[in-house]
Amino acid sequence: MPQVGGHRIVIVGGGFGGLACASKLGGAPVDVSLIDKRNHNLFQPLLYQIATAILSPADISEPLRRTLGKKRNIDVVMAEVVGIDAQRKAVLTRDGAPVEYDTLVIATGSVDNYLGHDEWKQHAPGLKTNRDARQVRETLLLAFERAELTLDPEERRKLLTFVIVGGGPTGVELAGAIAELGVFLLQRDFRNIAPKELNIILLEAGPGILSGFDEKLAQYALRRLEARGVDVRVNTPVEAIAAEEVTAGGEKIPTACVIWGAGVRATPVAEWLGVEPQRGGRVAVAPDLGAIGFEDIYVLGDAASVQGEGGPFPALAQVAKQQGQYLGRKLRLSAEGRHDDAPFRFRNRGITAVIGRNAAVFQSGRFKLTGRLAWWLWAIVHVYLLVNFEKRLLVSVQWIWTFLTGQRNARLIDDRS
Template sequence: MTNGAQRHRVVIIGGGFGGLAAIEKLKGADVDITVIDRRNHHLFQPLLYQVATTSLSPSEIAWPIRMLVKHRPEVATVLGNVTGIDKAGQFVELEDGGRLPFDSLIIATGARHAYFGHDDWEPFAPGLKTLEDATAMRRRLLLAFEAAERETDPDKRRALLTFAIIGAGPTGVELAGAVIELARITLKNEFRSIHPEEARVILIEAGPRVLANFRESLSTYAKTALERLGVEVHLGQAVTDVTADTVTYGDQVLHAHTIIWAAGVLASPAAKW
């Protein structure tokens, strides 16, 4: 309800695709909009894997939220971390103690990684949801080649040049293809003690095919394309353990210095507010 001349106040939590879509849909409405995000940029998540594998820079897939709404005077942007919602009082509560009133509330907080009850695996097998994830993964990938260049033990060098990706959905498939291209094309001839093109990229999937939510013909095509690039695709084998340098799946233990999680997502904790 509005009070006197005060316009209807809409608060949107999240400046991702959902939040920006809501802002666009409300264009022309007699409302004041406040969008809250814990980061100051909108992120084009589908291309995170290209930042992680050096094909794109972070600035090419992230744009300031304020810039995107600068021609919308009814839209205000707040940088903050939401910790709760006072439903009775109609306030959004922020981590710094701030409170923002609303008449209507839109929650568009996206998703996070899901480890299916094995959250202890996350430090060893990080996922890819933020710019910070992508830049950390890029560093981890490149440092693996640098460490392999100086490693004299053949087994340790082999592990450094082995990259395991868990989960063969869109993110896993894209990452597998990008990592093998990084090794075989981008870094080719740049080292003296190792041959980056000899790196192994193993894509592990518990289900019977890659891209399970796509048509079977597309799954078959994607698997063939990956194998043609040199990716080893292991299907029908669920991961049962992950450590700092091993992945256990099926009846085998894979020694890999770099392990990436792309096996599932979980709704944000917003529902608990």
């Protein structure tokens, strides 16, 4: 472990927030340890493109050591955190020794929220990790292969029915991408299935999809999804999910593929700290992100609920990233003996969702954009947000190829074990 400055900052979580915080602390007179159960930072906004065979996991995953390797005061620890001993000032990990801290930053993000029905998870994976996305990709592609071979019309209908739960950006993007993939495959590559047999159902419990967006943009997205053949059902909460069957709006829907995109809840940080969780399981923090009731613990991103100063903020990558940058700078100044008591301020960069080729929505304050232009803006911004030139080039090549030919580079069903 590095022993540069003596003061030891431990960051838990290498997502957008944790990594931004660590990066700001490179070269500062402190010892930093970044703990994550993964070895990589994952660009989650593009996970649905892994699930729909456009990109490969490596294209949106960057090893933490690669990002931080040259910052010699920062140490990466691959371990799963299972608790925090605030008395002893130590982070507890599953297999290894406790990691002691002087200052602790918690940036562990969120997990899929199954609304009290964790038993649904086995039948309806979410989309939070590469493993999830690969599993969805395999289920999708296998469903087409099996539908091509079966002679039983009911089995075939079930195999060609894809249910997506949740009409937020994740659900909308998935539904649009699956529709595009399916139509392409059935027109070009399969022999026994007609594109009209494809049955993609998007379930939303509330009165409309994309509830965080302006009503006009939501209406646009709805029209574009329906034009692609997606069956969008609003005011239709899921009642049950079993093997190969979803019940919603009183109807039993046989399906070989259910994907969960109906919201998230915070990782169990409140439990680790022994504090009362706020809405969504988040931990109350002051405007400087300090956990309320603690002197030396900060929480940021999806796990934090800022009290006052515009908070709590939505569970967005840009919030986590900005909070990580803010806190990294603050801790750096503090280590250098300078102090900055300014609270965190969120600069909203706008929100966006993509429905498919040439169709997206973008909204920033009163500025709204739909269609081809929004789609190009979405694509350029997302390429730019990737971590380095190599990934930008790889993703661009694959997007351009898909745009020109409709083909998908990663239509890969793993060898069966």
